[in-house]
Amino acid sequence: MSKTLHHGLLLLRVLSEQPQGLTVSELADAISVHRTVAHRLVRTLEAHELCRRDHQRRIVLGTGLVSLAEPVQQDLRTLARPILDELAESTRATAHLLVRDGAARMRALMVVEPRGALVHVSFRPGQTHSIEQGSGGVAVLAHGPHREGERPEVSEARAKGYAVTTGEVIPAVTGISAAVPARDRTATASIGISVFEYTDLGQLGTTVAAAARSLGRLLD
Incomplete structure (x- = not known):
């Protein structure tokens, strides 16, 4: 194994968990290397x-990662499209695929609106919000282990297999989401729907969870 490459990848992982950025010295401590080594890694x-330096000269992730991730996300969109189409039509609600964006945010990767519905929620792919808010982020957090001080909604989602929140991302809109399980039993994406009103929350949650599992099997 290449020690230099290993340290470079560790550095990127540390930065993904620190969206506010770190100094070179802090990075050196985080990956257990000398400051000179960390400096060379950052320059490379x-x-x-x-990676790049922000206005405070702290090191943060760079835009080049977006280009590297795009082919993977394109594959994800291709696999998710028919599942989201079916979910939107069967629930008559706007369906969405969200992905974890760093340590603290979720980003809308794909949004599918139901055909022919008189009223539906509308928002654009690319929108971001805190992972602590909205059913998509709650579902991803619920797929992980219990955290001290976590929201009751996270614990409830862990028990039910799907998350429900209202008015946290879009006012008066209820989100129902489930985490997309990965091969290593982690989750960095969620499938969900957004509705103004509903009659059978349990049935919607079951439908959303089934859609998330279907995408998980395709990605396995």
Whole structure:
């Protein structure tokens, strides 16, 4: 194994968990290398636009990671499209695929609106919000282990297999989401629907959870 590459990848992982950025010295401590080594790693990653310095000279992730992730996300969108189409039509609600964006945010990767519905929720792919808010983020957090001080909604989602929140991302809109399980039993994505009103929350939750499992099997 290449020690230099290993340290570079560790550095990127640390930065993904620290959206506010870190100094070179803090990075050196985080990956257990000398400050000079951390400085060289940062300079190399900067040259490839994988990290950058913000206005406070702290090191944060760079835009080059978006280009690297795009082919993977394109595959994910391709696999998710028919599942979201079916989910939107069967529930008559706007269906969405969200992905974890760093340590603290969720980003809408795909949004599918139901055909012919008189009223539905509308929002654009690319929108982001805190992972602690909205059913998509709650579902992803619920797929992980219990955390001290976690929201009751996370514990409830862990028990039910799907998360429900109201008015946290869009006012007066209820989100119902389930985590997309990965092969390693983690989850960095969720499938869900957004509705103004509903009659059978349990049935909607079951339908959403089944859609998330279907995408998980395709990704396995």
